[in-house]
Amino acid sequence: MKEIAxxxxxxxxxxxxxxxxxxxxxKTKARMQNRVGPxxxxxxxxxxxxxxxxxxxxxxxxxxxxxxxxxxxSAYLVAGGIIPLAGKQILALGDxxxxxxxxxxxxxxxxxxSLESGGSFGGMGSSREMMIATLVEPVLALGLFGLVAxxxxxxxxxxRGAGSNPAGILALIGLMVVIIAExxxxxxxxxxxxxxxxxxxxxxxxxxxxxQLGWLHxxxxxxxxxxxxxxxxxxxxxxxxxxxxxILISLIVKIMVLGVVLALIESVNAKMRLxxxxxxxxxxxxxxxxxxxxxxxxxx
Amino acid sequence: MNNASEVIGTVxxxxxxxxxxxxxxxxxxxxxxxxxxxxxxxxxSLMVMYLxxxxxxxxxxxxxRFGNILPGICLELLIDRLSxxxxxxxxxxxxxxxxxxxxxxxxxxxxxxxxxxxxxNSFLLAMVLVVTVNNFLLFLIFWExxxxxxxxxxxxxxxxxxxxxxxxxxxxxxxxxxxxxASAFFLMLGVGGGWDFAALASNSTGxxxxxxxxxxxxxxxxxxxxxxxxxxxxxxxxAHPAAPTNVSALMSGVMLKTAIxxxxxxxxxxxxxxxxxxxGLLILLGAISAVSGVIYALMQEDLKRLLAFCSVENIGIIxxxxxxxxxxxxxxxxxxxxxxxxxxxxxxLNHAIFKSLLFLCTGSIYYATHTKKxxxxxxxxxxxxxxxxxxxxxxxxxxxxxxxNGFASExxxxxxxxxxxxxxxxxxxxxxxxxxxVTLALTGxxxxxxxxxxxxxxxxxxxxSEKAEKAEEVPWSxxxxxxxxxxxxxxxxxxxxxxxxxxxxxxxQLIDGPEVPPLQVFNSNLALVLGLLILIFIGVTRLFxxxxxxxxxxxxxxxxxxxxxxxTAESYSQPIRRVYQPLLRPKRxxxxxxxxxxxFNYRVYFKEHLGSNLREYLYKPIRKGIINISQxxxxxxxxxxxxxxxYIFLTLILLLIFVTKG
Numbered sequence: 001m002k003e004i005a006x007x008x009x010x011x012x013x014x015x016x017x018x019x020x021x022x023x024x025x026x027k028t029k030a031r032m033q034n035r036v037g038p039x040x041x042x043x044x045x046x047x048x049x050x051x052x053x054x055x056x057x058x059x060x061x062x063x064x065x066x067x068x069x070x071x072x073x074s075a076y077l078v079a080g081g082i083i084p085l086a087g088k089q090i091l092a093l094g095d096x097x098x099x100x101x102x103x104x105x106x107x108x109x110x111x112x113x114s115l116e117s118g119g120s121f122g123g124m125g126s127s128r129e130m131m132i133a134t135l136v137e138p139v140l141a142l143g144l145f146g147l148v149a150x151x152x153x154x155x156x157x158x159x160r161g162a163g164s165n166p167a168g169i170l171a172l173i174g175l176m177v178v179i180i181a182e183x184x185x186x187x188x189x190x191x192x193x194x195x196x197x198x199x200x201x202x203x204x205x206x207x208x209x210x211x212q213l214g215w216l217h218x219x220x221x222x223x224x225x226x227x228x229x230x231x232x233x234x235x236x237x238x239x240x241x242x243x244x245x246x247i248l249i250s251l252i253v254k255i256m257v258l259g260v261v262l263a264l265i266e267s268v269n270a271k272m273r274l275x276x277x278x279x280x281x282x283x284x285x286x287x288x289x290x291x292x293x294x295x296x297x298x299x300x
Numbered sequence: 301m302n303n304a305s306e307v308i309g310t311v312x313x314x315x316x317x318x319x320x321x322x323x324x325x326x327x328x329x330x331x332x333x334x335x336x337x338x339x340x341x342x343x344x345s346l347m348v349m350y351l352x353x354x355x356x357x358x359x360x361x362x363x364x365r366f367g368n369i370l371p372g373i374c375l376e377l378l379i380d381r382l383s384x385x386x387x388x389x390x391x392x393x394x395x396x397x398x399x400x401x402x403x404x405x406x407x408x409x410x411x412x413x414x415x416x417x418x419x420x421n422s423f424l425l426a427m428v429l430v431v432t433v434n435n436f437l438l439f440l441i442f443w444e445x446x447x448x449x450x451x452x453x454x455x456x457x458x459x460x461x462x463x464x465x466x467x468x469x470x471x472x473x474x475x476x477x478x479x480x481x482a483s484a485f486f487l488m489l490g491v492g493g494g495w496d497f498a499a500l501a502s503n504s505t506g507x508x509x510x511x512x513x514x515x516x517x518x519x520x521x522x523x524x525x526x527x528x529x530x531x532x533x534x535x536x537x538x539a540h541p542a543a544p545t546n547v548s549a550l551m552s553g554v555m556l557k558t559a560i561x562x563x564x565x566x567x568x569x570x571x572x573x574x575x576x577x578x579x580g581l582l583i584l585l586g587a588i589s590a591v592s593g594v595i596y597a598l599m600q601e602d603l604k605r606l607l608a609f610c611s612v613e614n615i616g617i618i619x620x621x622x623x624x625x626x627x628x629x630x631x632x633x634x635x636x637x638x639x640x641x642x643x644x645x646x647x648x649l650n651h652a653i654f655k656s657l658l659f660l661c662t663g664s665i666y667y668a669t670h671t672k673k674x675x676x677x678x679x680x681x682x683x684x685x686x687x688x689x690x691x692x693x694x695x696x697x698x699x700x701x702x703x704x705n706g707f708a709s710e711x712x713x714x715x716x717x718x719x720x721x722x723x724x725x726x727x728x729x730x731x732x733x734x735x736x737x738v739t740l741a742l743t744g745x746x747x748x749x750x751x752x753x754x755x756x757x758x759x760x761x762x763x764x765s766e767k768a769e770k771a772e773e774v775p776w777s778x779x780x781x782x783x784x785x786x787x788x789x790x791x792x793x794x795x796x797x798x799x800x801x802x803x804x805x806x807x808x809q810l811i812d813g814p815e816v817p818p819l820q821v822f823n824s825n826l827a828l829v830l831g832l833l834i835l836i837f838i839g840v841t842r843l844f845x846x847x848x849x850x851x852x853x854x855x856x857x858x859x860x861x862x863x864x865x866x867x868t869a870e871s872y873s874q875p876i877r878r879v880y881q882p883l884l885r886p887k888r889x890x891x892x893x894x895x896x897x898x899x900f901n902y903r904v905y906f907k908e909h910l911g912s913n914l915r916e917y918l919y920k921p922i923r924k925g926i927i928n929i930s931q932x933x934x935x936x937x938x939x940x941x942x943x944x945x946x947y948i949f950l951t952l953i954l955l956l957i958f959v960t961k962g
Contacts, residue, residue: 007829051845054848054850055847056850057850057851057852058851058853058854059851059853060760060761060854064692064760067838070834070837070838070841071834073833073837074834074837075830077833078826078829078830081829092820092822093822093825093826093829094826097714097715098702098822098826101702101707101711101744102702104699104700104701105701105702107748108696108701108748111748111752112752112756112760115761115866115867116760117761118760118854118863118866119855119856119865120865120867122867123866123867123871123872126756126872127753127867127871127873127874127875127876130749130753130876131749131875133745133748133749134742134745134746134749134879135879136745137742137744137745138738138739138741141737141738141740141741142738145718145721145734145737146734148718149718149721149722149730149734152722154714154715154718207854210849211841211847212841215837215841275875278879292731292734293727296724296727296730296731297727
């Protein structure tokens with residue numbers, strides 16, 4: 001019973017904090033561009049606004065389009081919920097492999113739904129998203145399984161802090177590259193534009209509107225936060241013996257710091273051409289591989 | 301109790317025989333002959349299913365003895381857990397495919413349906429016998445029967461040239477494979493030993509390591525050809541699209557698996573413990589097959605060719621599980637070895653289920669639209685809602701997305717590969733295992749892209765041709781015979797634990813290890829929480845704050861929206877084709893024509909051809925080499941009779957020298 005409460009609490013926490021993380025990133029970017037920027041709580045207002053609007057959908061769509069936002073939202077929330085922030089594994093819901101594949105579940109449905117309206121932009125976004133996924137997933141697997149091999153378990157509680165070693169810095173850099181690609185940020189994708197040449201994630205959401213778009217925006221910010229929480233869990237975990245409230249506060253602070261770092265990276269880089277992406281991911285893979293090599297040579 | 305199995309086994313074999321022969325009595329009444337053939341096959345499969353269950357669950361093997369069918373060779377079926385498992389896999393797919401065929405084969409109502417029934421039933425009979433016979437000579441005979449029956453099924457529409465060509469390649473490749481399988485058996489044949497598997501196994505303990513390695517390589521090439529392991533898979537993407545779709549479902553879903561059975565029987569059961577590089581080689585081949593299979597699948601625009609390439613991918617994943625098992629076996633770690641083998645077997649069953657599901661759905665699409673080209677489909681989700689749900693289930697499962705069965709077995713494969721890296725034997729092994737996992741992740745992502753394309757382009761948006769426009773849902777007898785497969789996909793994905801724990805018993809029986817403790821799996825909890833959350837969000841959306849939804853035309857940037865604006869299959873895979881260019885090596889030709897004002901180009905011709913690189917760089921040189929050598933040999937065939945007499949004389953002298961020396 002306590003476990004279920006913990007799981008629900010953690011899900012609710014992620015649900016509530018994620019828009020704020022997005023707000024911090026936006027604010028930092030604005031400050032870097034010498035703008036005042038929207039207030040920190042702007043993402044909450046945006047999402048609430050969308051949730052109150054009427055949904056307009058294409059006549060070509062079917063039940064797939066209507067169910068996709070719920071699937072995305074649930075998949076990301078469960079992925080966030082299985083990271084044991086407070087001590088041991090919460091329920092037996094899954095491990096790091098399930099974590100990766102929950103993201104695949106959401107991506108699969110979103111890519112399908114964006115094809116449904118029969119417009120060009122949806123297809124473009126969908127096709128690019130799947131292409132990027134084929135580059136991102138192997139590197140993500142390389143980075144994560146390197147740490148898994150070190151810890152000797154795929155259990156998320158078991159790999160807490162698996163990257164807190166010198167070689168872990170390399171894995172952290174590699175995984176940051178992955179997270180930038182996965183969350184669709186510059187230099188991979190630009191979350192702020194609706195230009196056909198650049199958009200990937202926004203292209204997939206283009207035919208959504210109203211409440212369903214609100215859910216998808218919420219899902220996107222949750223995805224971002226969950227990935228950051230995973231990084232923190234792997235590299236900068238809090239001491240699980242601390243009281244819960246302290247763990248949460250330190251977690252929020254760490255997420256915000258990482259969010260600022262992401263925003264800084266985004267601000268000082270230019271958007272990359274889509275087909276230069278393999279080079280970036282190859283770089284990420286090389287760094288992860290180096291970290292694994294150092295660790296395994298160390299172990300012998 | 302054994303008696304019941306004996307009776308049922310005999311009856312099932314007779315049913316298949318009846319299904320093969322009886323339709324010829326009603327040769328002129330095509331519908332009736334088809335019905336008899338299909339029903340006999342279905343009821344035979346039902347009996348085999350019982351045998352499969354008995355074999356899978358029985359701690360002791362079941363023997364069914366029929367007596368001598370060749371001088372000195374007794375037809376004896378041995379159903380241990382492994383055979384039971386494969387019988388079960390074969391029978392489930394065969395049962396549903398047979399029921400499906402009753403309606404589907406009406407597409408071929410002008411053809412010779414009695415001949416189809418004959419081949420189909422012989423094919424099923426041969427597969428059942430291949431996985432149960434206890435004698436290597438009979439194994440080879442039934443293996444050959446299976447190949448021939450499937451050859452005639454592949455070339456059923458023999459009037460098309462492409463089909464004849466595909467059949468020819470299939471026949472050649474599988475016979476090369478059979479040569480290697482036979483060599484593997486003959487290498488193990490001891491002096492004075494019997495022909496049955498137990499005798500071979502006891503002989504194999506005394507074999508020299510060199511001979512053992514040779515046997516392993518032969519078995520790998522032989523069974524690998526049939527299974528479609530890269531680079532021996534070239535027959536597969538040709539043969540599967542050529543066959544009628546219900547036959548492709550059986551060939552891809554089940555026949556490839558008999559090769560996996562052969563590999564397991566030969567390598568683990570008969571050869572026993574080998575060096576660790578055997579497993580390493582299998583993992584390597586599996587990784588190569590998985591990635592190259594799926595990447596070629598992604599480039600196809602014929603649904604059946606796409607699925608055929610995907611079979612190569614899944615065989616690769618199965619091999620990875622098998623390979624991991626061999627590695628642990630050689631490191632004397634029986635428990636991980638049993639778990640890894642169980643992971644491979646689990647994927648065997650899962651692949652059989654979702655692949656035949658997808659093939660049968662493709663059959664339904666073909667039935668409704670008379671095309672299997674993705675580019676001509678579209679909008680089918682509205683016109684064929686049930687088929688759409690079934691195809692989607694298969695697509696999700698094959699892309700290894702939770703909570704469906706493909707994920708459950710790939711998950712176990714991941715764990716087994718990672719367990720190799722936990723052992724910390726050497727940097728090479730642990731790094732290799734991690735890289736194998738990375739390939740598996742890459743395969744998963746590519747498979748997802750492949751099936752988003754396959755499902756998205758053919759079922760969603762607007763119809764791209766008149767054929768798709770006029771499509772209607774197929775008769776219920778077809779949908780109903782596919783539906784159980786979709787349900788199995790979900791059930792095995794949500795509750796894999798009972799099956800996995802049974803499968804570890806199968807592998808423990810082969811490996812002679814201790815009892816494997818029941819594995820902890822989280823799939824059911826995950827599925828439950830996911831399902832609940834989705835329901836909660838749907839409820840929240842619909843109930844609170846006045847949900848409003850309006851339907852309207854898709855925005856076409858100012859002009860009326862039409863189907864040409866939608867993405868096509870070709871354009872969908874273009875980014876991936878471009879990124880993975882170094883692997884695929886497409887041949888491009890771009891030619892620009894200018895008008896009189898030479899600044900503006902007038903017409904651009906673009907041609908891209910994606911051929912098989914293997915054919916170009918591996919098979920062509922081999923073929924040329926063989927032809928070259930044969931031409932060199934022609935020198936001794938001068939046509940002059942004096943020369944030939946000379947050869948005979950020379951041979952005689954050499955033989956005489958040989959005899960006197962000995």
